[in-house]
Amino acid sequence: MKIDINYIARVEGESSVKLEIEGGKLKELRLNIWEPPRFFEGFLVGRKFDEVPDIVARICGICPVSHMTTAIRAMENAFGFKPSTEVKKIRKILALSQILSSHLAHLYIFALPDFFKLNSVVEMLPRYEKEIKRFLRLKDAANSITSLFGGRALHPVSMVVGGFTKLPSKADTEKAAKELESLHEDALETLKMASELKCPALENDAEFVALTGKGEYAINGGIISSTKGLNIKEHEYPSYFIEDEVPYSNAKRTVIKDRGSLMAGALARINLGFDNLLPDAKKASEDIGFKGGGNPFLNNLAQAVEIVHAFQECAILLRGLTLKEYFADFKVREGVGSALTEAPRGMLYHYYEIDRSGIITKANIVTPTAHNFLNLEESLKKLVTENIDKPEDELILMCEMLVRAYDPCFSCSVH
Amino acid sequence: MNKLRLGFFKYSCCMGCSYFFAYVHKHVPEVLASFDFVFIKMLSRKGIPDGPFDIALVEGTITEAWQADELKIIRGQSKKLFAIGSCAVIGGIPAIKATAPELEVEKRVYKNLSSIHSIKPHAVDAYVKVDGYIRGCPPAERDLYEALTSVLTGRKPDFPQHSVCIECKLKGNLCVLIADNMPCMGPVTNAGCGALCPSMNRACYSCFGPMKQANGPALAKKFKAMGISRDDIIRKFTEFGADTIEFRKAVEMVYED
Known part of the structure; x- marks a missing residue:
């Protein structure tokens, strides 16, 4: 029996799962990422460094801040430029606000309808009006933080190499902090809701990989760490991670050299950085008996924990801003630079070679979904094998739910 | 009042316009009350991409031949078709690709090009007639409402034409x-x-x-x-x-x- 799930809705971008069952056994399964390529790494060559953040933002409609920050950090590394502490704080606020937006959209719009046996968030009305209203309150707040600093929530404009072009006033940042603090209960309700969703059991012994920091829930840079002992610096990334083309997919697939598949994203960050969560988020998570795990479906829950954490950390960072030293001049020079950040969906890598007039001569971008590609395929195989007797409709829905649990961005993965 | 049938189609882009639309900031109840979301992949499972549509919104640059074919079918089935976002309206960022020889750009990304079937990137109106342009990257919220309300009230949309x-x-x-x-x-x-x-x-x-x-x-x-x-x-x-x-x-x- 051949099953072709070619309409995978409620994810970003295009993909299909093709599988073949023969004699009660799974014969073959492929995740075909048919999202059309746009060739960013091809046309970035010849562009100037100061256009790059605005261009790479357009790789993703959900995580533009991550692509911009990663590119900016990579180019600053190439120029040997170190941004001020204030700039780093604001970049983290922006990153957290975007993690919030992305996770909220994923949990409420993309993932949730499955658990209520519905096709879309539209069908959730009017029965789940309370949840939808909570979603809108939280999403509004997250978006307003991104636009407070970036000018707009999607494809912000203030982020440049060296820092920011303009900052809001102290009165505005204080007001924003207060707004975020007032949403703590809503964030906790979101976690409670996520903890009540019944997920299929599925083991996954993948290597979880995320950036970690000392005493900090790492987002923009850190040590590349894994649950199987990886512990390397950002610039060592190419010696450990291998990207390869896949004949049936427009997205490339990344593995850890001599080791195999990996899983990045919220669950990986919780598995590796649980102790660095803020006390309230940690406690709320422990109260529901969650400290991480291997089942990829737990990624939904991990995102909910991060929502509690991110609202709080954002508010703390906002309170601590001086709003000074938000830009410093730098010297353009020939060089090579790379950087990693934790995008909402996981580890994101940018690499640039730049000539002496600031023109890009080579670019490479590896996105969270390219990191997760092989592991997602392996998990799908396991899921189908373990549920092979289920009716076709049910099996298809389970596969879709698993794809969505990874919160993939196929637009990013092909780019 | 019968709800108007709406289809949202994505071609080569960041899907930010769908995302933007999925979360129409201030007018969620009004939009839901007025439109039947027949097809929007980012929001719904089991959507049906077949017309007729009262309004079709198209995001993304056309970069593969099948997209042009599909777009022509959608045009035929839609009373009003709007291009949304800079990719669909003017070719946007993906059109940078056309500033250098195609093979050169593609070779920088893939060693094996046998399964890559990209064509020269173009805006939507290179292939079909468009009833209005919801410009911007991301699109302007006001223009999105203008497009939706113009279809609801049966008048010509009024988009800004100045600089x-x-x-x-x-x-x-x-x-x-x-x-x-x-x-x-x-x-x-x-x-x-x-x-x-x-x-x-x-x-x-x-x-x-x-x-x-x-x-x-x-x-x-x-x-x-x-x-x-x-x-x-x-x-x-x-x-x-x-x-x-x-x-x-x-x-x-x-x-x-």
């Missing part, structure tokens, strides 16, 4: 081109963003694309007089407008000069 300069003047911004010598694309860029970049202390980079019949060559001349290099001027006009007549004219002028 970003007018928005700056209305906001009382100091001109970053004249006062700060920044290479601002505002004079040739269609309004809709509220003069965002100049308000954030930087030059407009034309993410809304050219205003109709904008005088690109005149601005390119101004940039040249400001001491900006030929290649930098070309990059300004090809970041979002590589596939537009208005900006191609500026690029040609710079080459000939």
Whole structure:
């Protein structure tokens, strides 16, 4: 029996799962990422460094801040430029606000309808009006933080190499902090809701990989760490991670050299950085008996924990801003630079070679979904094998739910 | 009142327009009450991409042949078809690809091109007639509502046709081109963003694309007089407008000069 799930809705971008069952056994399964390529790494060559953040933002409609920050950090590394502490704080606020937006959209719009046996968030009305209203309150707040600093929530404009072009006033940042603090209960309700969703059991012994920091829930840079002992610096990334083309997919697939598949994203960050969560988020998570795990479906829950954490950390960072030293001049020079950040969906890598007039001569971008590609395929195989007797409709829905649990961005993965 | 049938179609892009639409900030109840979301992949399982549609929204650049084929079918089934976002409206960022030989650009990304079937990137109106343009990257919220309400009320949509300069003047911004010598694309860029970049202390980079019949060559001349290099001027006009007549004219002028 051949099953072709070619309409995978409620994810970003295009993909299909093709599988073949023969004699009660799974014969073959492929995740075909048919999202059309746009060739960013091809046309970035010849562009100037100061256009790059605005261009790479357009790789993703959900995580533009991550692509911009990663590119900016990579180019600053190439120029040997170190941004001020204030700039780093604001970049983290922006990153957290975007993690919030992305996770909220994923949990409420993309993932949730499955658990209520519905096709879309539209069908959730009017029965789940309370949840939808909570979603809108939280999403509004997250978006307003991104636009407070970036000018707009999607494809912000203030982020440049060296820092920011303009900052809001102290009165505005204080007001924003207060707004975020007032949403703590809503964030906790979101976690409670996520903890009540019944997920299929599925083991996954993948290597979880995320950036970690000392005493900090790492987002923009850190040590590349894994649950199987990886512990390397950002610039060592190419010696450990291998990207390869896949004949049936427009997205490339990344593995850890001599080791195999990996899983990045919220669950990986919780598995590796649980102790660095803020006390309230940690406690709320422990109260529901969650400290991480291997089942990829737990990624939904991990995102909910991060929502509690991110609202709080954002508010703390906002309170601590001086709003000074938000830009410093730098010297353009020939060089090579790379950087990693934790995008909402996981580890994101940018690499640039730049000539002496600031023109890009080579670019490479590896996105969270390219990191997760092989592991997602392996998990799908396991899921189908373990549920092979289920009716076709049910099996298809389970596969879709698993794809969505990874919160993939196929637009990013092909780019 | 019967709800109007709405289809949302995505081609080569960041899917930010779908995301934007899925979360229509201030008017969620009104939109839900007025439209039946027949097909929007980012929001719903089991949507049916078959018409007829009262309104079709199309995001993304056309970069593969099947997309052009599908687009033509959708056009035939839709009373009104709007291009949404700079990719669909003007080719957007993906159209930068066309500024260099296709094979050269593609080879930098893939070693094996046998399964890659990209064609030259174009805006939606290179293939089908479009009833209106919801410009911007991301699109302007006001223009999205304008498109939706125009279909609901059966009138012609009214989109801004002036340049970003007018928005700056209305906001009382100091001109970053004249006062700060920044290479601002505002004079040739269609309004809709509220003069965002100049308000954030930087030059407009034309993410809304050219205003109709904008005088690109005149601005390119101004940039040249400001001491900006030929290649930098070309990059300004090809970041979002590589596939537009208005900006191609500026690029040609710079080459000939």
